[in-house]
Amino acid sequence: DAMVIQNPRYQVTQFGKPVTLSCSQTLNHNVMYWYQQKSSQAPKLLFHYYDKDFNNEADTPDNFQSRRPNTSFCFLDIRSPGLGDAAMYLCATSSQTGAYEQYFGPGTRLTVT
């Protein structure tokens, strides 16, 4: 089945220790999104790629970076995680930008100690 896969599902990192979260998709979608969702809050868009074009949200901290080496994979790098970065990180894809259905992965829950 075509799907969006996130690894790992749970990640524990230490304060200030860089961490990378991974997303892959078998849908061959052009667009990949990274969302941050804190407890009992709506998801917040961090950035998205349309193909190789990177689109950063204005309020995404510089601490968050992303890479998309090919159509299938996208990575979220947190350079120096703080306690406030503990959250669920959701990857999503869509075939095009705009009003198209988004397909979400299961998420990676990040804990910062």
Next chain:
Amino acid sequence: KNEVEQSPQNLTAQEGEFITINCSYSVGISALHWLQQHPGGGIVSLFMLSSGKKKHGRLIATINIQEKHSSLHITASHPRDSAVYICAVNLNFGNEKLTFGTGTRLTIIP
């Protein structure tokens, strides 16, 4: 005031009851999405609507563009329907982004 408002915030019902969750928005949109999120889980897209009504199994979604309102209905509710239901919209401008509602936490008691 949020651009997307949902009601109720929390809903508890008995198994078998007919469920309605409402979503109102205050801006022009190109599409509205209903999403489902189970505790600790990822998000599943249930519907994407720009007009009218869609049905999938026991789930029905409607939208009234003039009234800027959408409803999600669940018939013959079951405990496995317990989840957070999120309404999200693509705004007419900057429409690649989803603007999310605050979510409705649904609990179905056996």
